[in-house]
Amino acid sequence: xKIEYLYSDVTDLYGDSFNIEYLLKCITDxxxxxxxxxxxxxxxxxxxxxxxxxMGSMMERYQDVIIKQLMQYKDRIEHLIEKGTFFLLTGxxxxxxxxxxxxxxxxxxxxxxxxxxxxxxxxxxxLGDFDGMKIVGFKSQFxxxxxxxxxxxxxxxxFGFKDNNSIxxxxxxxxxxxxLIGPLLILNPDFTEYLLKQLALNxxxxxYQDLKKAYIVRLQEFQSYEKLAExxx
Numbered sequence: 448x449k450i451e452y453l454y455s456d457v458t459d460l461y462g463d464s465f466n467i468e469y470l471l472k473c474i475t476d477x478x479x480x481x482x483x484x485x486x487x488x489x490x491x492x493x494x495x496x497x498x499x500x501x502m503g504s505m506m507e508r509y510q511d512v513i514i515k516q517l518m519q520y521k522d523r524i525e526h527l528i529e530k531g532t533f534f535l536l537t538g539x540x541x542x543x544x545x546x547x548x549x550x551x552x553x554x555x556x557x558x559x560x561x562x563x564x565x566x567x568x569x570x571x572x573x574l575g576d577f578d579g580m581k582i583v584g585f586k587s588q589f590x591x592x593x594x595x596x597x598x599x600x601x602x603x604x605x606f607g608f609k610d611n612n613s614i615x616x617x618x619x620x621x622x623x624x625x626x627l628i629g630p631l632l633i634l635n636p637d638f639t640e641y642l643l644k645q646l647a648l649n650x651x652x653x654x655y656q657d658l659k660k661a662y663i664v665r666l667q668e669f670q671s672y673e674k675l676a677e678x679x680x
Contacts, residue, residue: 448478448648451490453502454513455482461587463503463537465630470499472653473643485512491527492520498646500527504538504628507563507589514543514553521554528556533646534622537631539590541617541624548590557617559595562609573605573627574669575615580637583665584627591626599625604669621645636662 452458452467471478481490481497491497505513517524524544528534536544542561545553549563568589575582577600591609598608599616607615616625623642625631632639636658643650652658 448474448476448646449481449490449494449497450478450499450501451481451483451497453483453489453500454485454505454509456485457509458503458505458538458540460504460506461538461585461629463629463631466503466535466537466632467501469630469632469639469653470643473639473650475649475651485509489517489520491532492523497527497532499533499535501535502537502540502543505540507539510539510543510548511551514548514551517543517554521556524554525556528620528622531621533642534624535642536622536624538626538628539588541626542590542592544617544622544624545592546594557595557597557619559592559608559617561590561592563590565589569606571605572669573615574603574666575600575605576603577601577618577638578641580635580641581666582627582635582638583662583669584625584631584634585629586626587628588626599623604672633658634662634665 483489542548543553544556545559545561546555547553548561570587573584573586582600593610595608597617597619598614599618602613602615607613636655
């Protein structure tokens with residue numbers, strides 16, 4: 448089992464690295480974590496044995512640099528996605544895989560486009576549904592997206608895409624991208640177990656009872672409010 452954490456030195460803006468830390472505590476198979484630095488060639492470029500590629504939230508200026516670095520590997524990334532390699536992208540990292548961010552070209556693997564608005568910083572809580580599982584989380588972003596034809600989560604409360612508030616994130620085959628920030632997998636233990644099962648790994652959910660209790664409290668709290676905009680800060 449190999450996990451590659453892309454550009455880990457600049458994509459941990461909201462503690463996103465704890466998604467990987469938690470997975471490592473759950474997986475009982477032998478795992479090799481490969482942390483690709485900002486100026487390094489990704490491991491996946493020359494190796495077919497990577498099981499999961501992860502990238503977390505980053506400052507917007509790093510998006511533009513990472514797009515330039517990954518553009519030369521676009522065909523390789525598309526090949527990995529099509530063959531079923533798992534990708535998990537949190538925060539604004541998944542925008543890199545869309546057509547463009549503002550007027551700047553992105554990788555163009557998916558059809559959506561991201562729009563930045565530095566005059567409005569959006570912060571809120573989120574509640575949605577994926578495959579019958581309730582997903583809870585938090586958002587903090589200067590950008591939003593349009594023209595998404597491959598949604599990940601159905602929005603129940605909170606904010607989705609700019610032109611379609613009923614959907615959130617991108618899901619295609621084993622590619623999962625979401626604006627939800629930080630330790631998404633810790634906040635959603637059932638989704639984490641779903642991911643581990645899809646990866647066909649041997650695992651034991653770490654701290655599951657405590658995480659499940661916290662998840663239920665948070666879920667009930669989010670469900671009790673008419674609008675999660677009341678949580679905005």
